[in-house]
Amino acid sequence: MQLKLFLSLLLATLAYTQDTHYCPDGWLVSEAGHTIECILLGGLNERLTKHDAELVCAGHGGWLVDMDEGHGGNKNGVIKEMIMDAVGKGDWGIPGPKYDDQWWIGAxxxxxxxDHHWGNWTWDHTHTSVEWFDWYDGxxxxxxxxxxxxxxxxxxxxxxxxxxxxxxxxxxxxxxxxEAEPSSFLDDDLE
Structure with missing residues (x-):
């Protein structure tokens, strides 16, 4: 009886401490709205063209992140927080845009x-129109x-x-x- 209790507590503890059980190691869990997605912040020490970044994401079973209309604003905030946590504080310097600190989004x-006519933006993954924006000034x-x-x-x-x-x-x-759906990784685990 004590062994069963010990094993149950051990399994519960492992399940509780495994915060990325939906996503592989190195990926972050995004829970914007009621949808769980896996997010990988890549290129912390390297920069790629958009095409090369798309290839890297595809190699990981995903695509460049997008903000679908269902929970895009919430997701946008979550992604921005993830970036700030990963990068941390920048160097002291002149305020304004830091063109060497950019991250590809899939649109x-x-x-x-x-800045007066935003244009016809489309999400690359879903081929749907971008309906809202979070533009930098200008x-x-x-x-x-x-x-x-x-x-x-x-x-x-x-x-x-x-x-x-x-x-x-x-x-x-x-x-x-x-970005990738957790189910794409679960399918890999079952094979």
């Missing part, structure tokens, strides 16, 4: 866009055909700040954020 625009600006989307850090003088959306050239480099 693309077709045609002209600017963005989008379509400077030299910036048709892809990133998070851009708005840093204060002390290195703190927040992230907002920025249109960015797809051929430029940035860090990346992969």
């Amino acid at each position: 693309t625009v077709r045609g002209h866009h600017d 963005e989008p600006n379509d400077w030299h055909s910036q048709n892809c989307l990133t998070y851009l850090k708005d840093q204060d003088i002390f290195g703190y700040g927040t992230y907002h959306w920025n249109d960015w050239s797809c051929d430029n480099v940035a860090r990346f954020i992969c």
